[in-house]
Structures are given as C-alpha cells and as structure tokens.
Amino acid sequence: MSASTPLAHPPNLLQTNARLDLLPAELLKVIVEQVDAQDAKIELLPYIHSRWLINGDFPRGIAVLSLTCRRLREATLPYLCQEVCPRQLAHPLFQFQQLPRALVQNIRTLDCTEMTPTTFAAMALNVASLPKLEAIKVSCNVLHCTLKPRHASSTSSSSSDSSSSSDSDAMSAVNSGARSVNNKTSWPRDAWSAREAASMQALSIQLAQTALRQGNSCFKSLALHDLRPQDFDQTLDLLANPAALTSLTLTSWSRFYTTADMPAIQALSRLVHLETLHVSGVDSFNYPEPKRLQNFPSLSTVRTLSIRGYSPRVVRIVNHLAPNVVNLTLVYQSASPSSADRLAKLPCLRHLDLRASWHHISVLSAFSTCTLSTLTWVEQEDSTYRVAGHGRVTLARLLRLEQLRTSLRTVRFTPRSRMAWATEEMQELSQACRDRGASLEVRLGVDNPGDLPEDPAVQANTMQDTLAWASTHVEWLARLGDAGGLKEMWDVLYEARQRQAVALT
Structure with a gap:
C-alpha cells in the first residue's frame, strides 16, 4: 500500500495501549512533553469555534495520556497537577502525605483566588513542602476577607458581653453552693464556644501569616488581582520577598493614577530584582495617566513591561517607570485618536507589541527614535470601514514604517478579521517591509466563526x-x-x- 492510499479502516487507537509499555523511557518522556506542550497551546487560543472547547470542558491531553498504561501514568505524574489551590492543600490526602511524590514535588503555581481562613492556614503551613513552587495568584478582595472576617468583630463583641454575664452567673453559683461540682454548671456554652472559635480562628490566621512571611522567598512570580492601593504595601510584605520576586502582575493599575492613591505606588521601589511587570486597569476605574510623575518609582531592573494606555501620556509613564525595558507590550485604548505627546526614550527597547485599533495606530510615532528589531501589531478592532480624508486608508499608510529606524527586521501583524484587508494591501505592506530589509509575518486573526465570504x-x-x-x-x-x-x-x-x-x- 502506497503512502498516498487512504486507509480503508482507521486503526483502533484504543488497542495500541500495550505497545506503549514497550517503548524506551526516553521516547515516553518525549511523548509526554509534546502532549503537555500541545495542551499549553490550546489554552492560549483566543477564540475556539467549538462549544466543547469554549466551555473549558475538554479533557487535557496529558490527563487522557495518563490513563493509557501504567508506565505513562508514572511518566505523566510531574505534569498532571502543576497548579493547586488552598482547598486542595487542606485535603487529608495532602495533609497526611498520601499523594505520589512526583506529583507533589512538581507543583509550581498556587491559585489563591478562592480562600477561607481554614484553607489559608493550610496553604501557609504547606508552602514549605512544595520544593518547586514559584508562583502565586491572589484575589486581594478574597485575601482581605480571609484575614479580617466580617463576623469576627461582631462575634467578639457579643462574646465579650455574654462572657461578662456568664462570669457573674458562675460566681454567684459557686458562692451559693447551689450546684455540686460533679453536676452541669449554668455556663452559657453557646456563647462561650463562639468566643473560643473566634479566638482560635484569629490565632490561626496570625500564625499562618507569620509562616507565610517566612516562606514567601520561594515566590518568584506574584499576581495581585483587585488590589486596593492602600493595601499594596501590606500585601507585598505578606507575599513577596524583595530579594526573590522577579515577576509582578497588577490588574488594578489605573487606580494608582488618582492623586489620593498615587503615593502607594512607591512600594514598587522595594522590588530591587523585578524583571517582569504586567499592569492593567479595571473597566470601572479607567483613570487617564497623570501629568506629574513625582511619586512613580524608576525600576531600572525591569526588562519586560506590559501596560494599558488610556491617553498618549502613557509613553511618559513607560519612560519613567521602566527606562531599560527591552520587551514592551502596549494595550492602547485611548478615548479618541491622538498622536503621542512625547517620544519614547527607551535605548534598550528591541521588541514592541502594540495592541490597538487602527484609529490609535498613530501612537507608533512615539517610538520613532527607538532601535526596534521586532514590531507586532495585534489589531483590536475590525478595520472593514476605514475611511479618512480622501478615501480608504491602506495598511501601509497606517503603519508608516518609514518613520521607524532601519534596525527593524520583523513586522508581525494579526488582523482582527481576515476579510478586513485586501490581498493588494497585504502585498503593498510586504513590499514596504522588503524595501526596508524587514520581513512580514501575518498571523491568523480571531474571526467571528459565523463569518463567511460574500461570494x-x-x-x-x-x-x-x-x-x-x-x-x-x-x-x-x-x-x-x-x-x-x-x-x-x-x-x-x-x-x-x-x-x-x-x-x-
């Protein structure tokens, strides 16, 4: 049978399990690594044209592979559970060390977006038992509620009132000798139990915080979601060791742009080894960049920066915040089209990833003095109706590569829709790149699955x-x-x- 001849009956893959037991260990390891890499690529896809994948219900390939045979189950253990949550660390199987070592010793990320005082204590106690743990993701709202339960104050006050009355009742009972020592006393046990539970919970949280501060040197990456600026310094003190942390993600960045909260950003200056910084805003707190930057620290160690811009002043923020940045991702969402008000003074910048609509591509002019080698434009809005001045704006006219230095070697373009740009426009841009000694890479856009050609x-x-x-x-x-x-x-x-x-x- 030739290689081009189609198979009359596809092989039954479920009957090939026994063969895998005979493969060399090195080959099994390669298979596992390839399947794990494919799972990672699937998780990064922006849009999937399948409801099965959109809902996140698809079985990971590495999990399916682990069910194939015993040898593959052992080979996949280090890849099966690389991220855990505090609830899982509080499970008896983990507490009593009944899980395979290969599984536990390869946990790398701790997801603390959901927590309770009990699971927080279990998490803090077991951080030291995870040798490869290096990243933690935290919902600051959940963390704040965990460290300061709302019922604690009310319980304490009610407990103190009941305790005073119970003490007086007990003293009168003892003095009168009305009850025997062996009989039940008239203690109000419910109130006493509530007071004890609140005290034990407070002690547990306090000891857990102490243990976490002592063990946070393992965290190289920290992601803080829904952070309030006034809690920034305290949160860093609990979760970050300045000598170890190299990556930080903040999803409430624009809150620091207000006059009242701007001084809190100074806490960043403590992270003397920070190399990667990802900051983004919140939809309900999209404050424009401030005009004065006296409170913003200068992080000379940051080499990778991802930031969201709401006005042309974002370039000034980047200049001041990360003067030695090499890789910059700018998600630009200005309220109205406008040119940059200041040039980027970034002598080390080599890779610029711009995510903006065609309305705001003019912000690219701010980087005309930078020595870029790679320019990536991910279009954030459909460009089907591009009309300006004397007619339709072409792709080459929008990018205006002539305004950039000749150091540019690669232009990567991801259109919002494959049908928004005509073939002639792509060819024109490709020719403009070749004229400057650069190559053009067009990546698949995130089309609407319902889009069909007009013909x-x-x-x-x-x-x-x-x-x-x-x-x-x-x-x-x-x-x-x-x-x-x-x-x-x-x-x-x-x-x-x-x-x-x-x-x-």
Missing part, C-alpha cells in the same frame, strides 16, 4: 470542504468511542437538517 460560490465550496471533513471523521469518532465528539457534531448539524430550502440569491 455564494466561495461559500458553497467552504461548506463542501467542511462537510467532507465531517463525514470522514464520523467513523473515527465511533471507533474511538468519543461520545462527546459525536454529540457535538450532531448538535452542529441538526439545525442545518431542519432547513427545507436554502436561498442562494
């Missing part, structure tokens, strides 16, 4: 290709016993089957 003939050809693909995969899904895949294909095709006529005019 009915092209639509028909596209549908025929899709139906041909589906018909050849039905038998595969049946042989593999993939009930989920068959159900998904049925859901997609059932609605089309109900149509009795299709208008092509």
Whole structure:
C-alpha cells in the first residue's frame, strides 16, 4: 500500500495501549512533553469555534495520556497537577502525605483566588513542602476577607458581653453552693464556644501569616488581582520577598493614577530584582495617566513591561517607570485618536507589541527614535470601514514604517478579521517591509466563526470542504468511542437538517 492510499479502516487507537509499555523511557518522556506542550497551546487560543472547547470542558491531553498504561501514568505524574489551590492543600490526602511524590514535588503555581481562613492556614503551613513552587495568584478582595472576617468583630463583641454575664452567673453559683461540682454548671456554652472559635480562628490566621512571611522567598512570580492601593504595601510584605520576586502582575493599575492613591505606588521601589511587570486597569476605574510623575518609582531592573494606555501620556509613564525595558507590550485604548505627546526614550527597547485599533495606530510615532528589531501589531478592532480624508486608508499608510529606524527586521501583524484587508494591501505592506530589509509575518486573526465570504460560490465550496471533513471523521469518532465528539457534531448539524430550502440569491 502506497503512502498516498487512504486507509480503508482507521486503526483502533484504543488497542495500541500495550505497545506503549514497550517503548524506551526516553521516547515516553518525549511523548509526554509534546502532549503537555500541545495542551499549553490550546489554552492560549483566543477564540475556539467549538462549544466543547469554549466551555473549558475538554479533557487535557496529558490527563487522557495518563490513563493509557501504567508506565505513562508514572511518566505523566510531574505534569498532571502543576497548579493547586488552598482547598486542595487542606485535603487529608495532602495533609497526611498520601499523594505520589512526583506529583507533589512538581507543583509550581498556587491559585489563591478562592480562600477561607481554614484553607489559608493550610496553604501557609504547606508552602514549605512544595520544593518547586514559584508562583502565586491572589484575589486581594478574597485575601482581605480571609484575614479580617466580617463576623469576627461582631462575634467578639457579643462574646465579650455574654462572657461578662456568664462570669457573674458562675460566681454567684459557686458562692451559693447551689450546684455540686460533679453536676452541669449554668455556663452559657453557646456563647462561650463562639468566643473560643473566634479566638482560635484569629490565632490561626496570625500564625499562618507569620509562616507565610517566612516562606514567601520561594515566590518568584506574584499576581495581585483587585488590589486596593492602600493595601499594596501590606500585601507585598505578606507575599513577596524583595530579594526573590522577579515577576509582578497588577490588574488594578489605573487606580494608582488618582492623586489620593498615587503615593502607594512607591512600594514598587522595594522590588530591587523585578524583571517582569504586567499592569492593567479595571473597566470601572479607567483613570487617564497623570501629568506629574513625582511619586512613580524608576525600576531600572525591569526588562519586560506590559501596560494599558488610556491617553498618549502613557509613553511618559513607560519612560519613567521602566527606562531599560527591552520587551514592551502596549494595550492602547485611548478615548479618541491622538498622536503621542512625547517620544519614547527607551535605548534598550528591541521588541514592541502594540495592541490597538487602527484609529490609535498613530501612537507608533512615539517610538520613532527607538532601535526596534521586532514590531507586532495585534489589531483590536475590525478595520472593514476605514475611511479618512480622501478615501480608504491602506495598511501601509497606517503603519508608516518609514518613520521607524532601519534596525527593524520583523513586522508581525494579526488582523482582527481576515476579510478586513485586501490581498493588494497585504502585498503593498510586504513590499514596504522588503524595501526596508524587514520581513512580514501575518498571523491568523480571531474571526467571528459565523463569518463567511460574500461570494455564494466561495461559500458553497467552504461548506463542501467542511462537510467532507465531517463525514470522514464520523467513523473515527465511533471507533474511538468519543461520545462527546459525536454529540457535538450532531448538535452542529441538526439545525442545518431542519432547513427545507436554502436561498442562494
């Protein structure tokens, strides 16, 4: 049978498990690493045209592979659980060390977006037992509620009132000798138990914080979500060791732009080894960049910066905050199109990743004096209706590569829609890149799955290709016993089957 001859019956992959037991250990390791890398790529896809994948219910390949045979189960253990949450660390199997060492010793990330006082204590106590732990993600709202439970104050006050009354009742009972020592006393046990529980919880939280401060040197990466500026310094003191932390993510950055909260940003100056900084705003707190930057620290060690811009003044923020940045990602969402008010003074900048609509691409002029080697533009808005001045604005006219230095070697462009830019425009931009000694890489855009070409003939050809693909995969899904895949294909095709006529005019 030649290599081009199609198989009459696809092989049953479920019957090949025994062969994997005979493979060399080195080959099994390569297989596991390749499957794990593919899982990581799938998780990074921006839009998936499948409800099965959109809902996040798809089984990870590494998990499916672990069920194949015993040798693969052992080989996949280091990859099965690289991220845990405090609730899992509080599980008896973990507490009593009943999990495989290969599984526990490869945990790298701690997700603390959901926490309770009990699980927080378990997490702080067990951080030291995770030798490869290096990253932590925290919801600051959850952390604040965990460290200071709302019922604590009310419980304490009610408990203190009840305790005073119970003490007096107990003293009167003892003095009168009304009850025997062996009999039950008249203590109000409910109030006493509540007071004890609140005290024990407060002590547990206090000891957990002490343990976490002593063990936070393992965290090289810290992500703080929903952070209030007034809690920034205290949160860093609890979770970050300035000598160890190299990566920081803040999702409440724009709150620091207000006059009242701006001094809190000085806490960043403590992170003397910080190399990567990701900051973004919150939809309800999109304050524009301030005009004065006297409270902003200068982080000379930062080499990678990702920041969201709301006005042209964001360039001034970058100049001051990360003067030695090498990789810059700018997500630009200005209220109105406007040119940069200041040039970027970034002598080390080599890679610029600009995520903006075509309305705001003019901010690129701020980097005309930088020695860029790579320019990436990820379009954030559909460019189908681009009209300005004397007609349609072409792609080459928008980017204006001539304003950048000749050090540019690679231009990467991800359109919002594959149909927004004509082939002639892509060719024009490609020629402009070649004239400057640079290459153009066009990456797949994030099209709406409902988009179809306007030409009915092209639509028909596209549908025929899709139906041909589906018909050849039905038998595969049946042989593999993939009930989920068959159900998904049925859901997609059932609605089309109900149509009795299709208008092509």
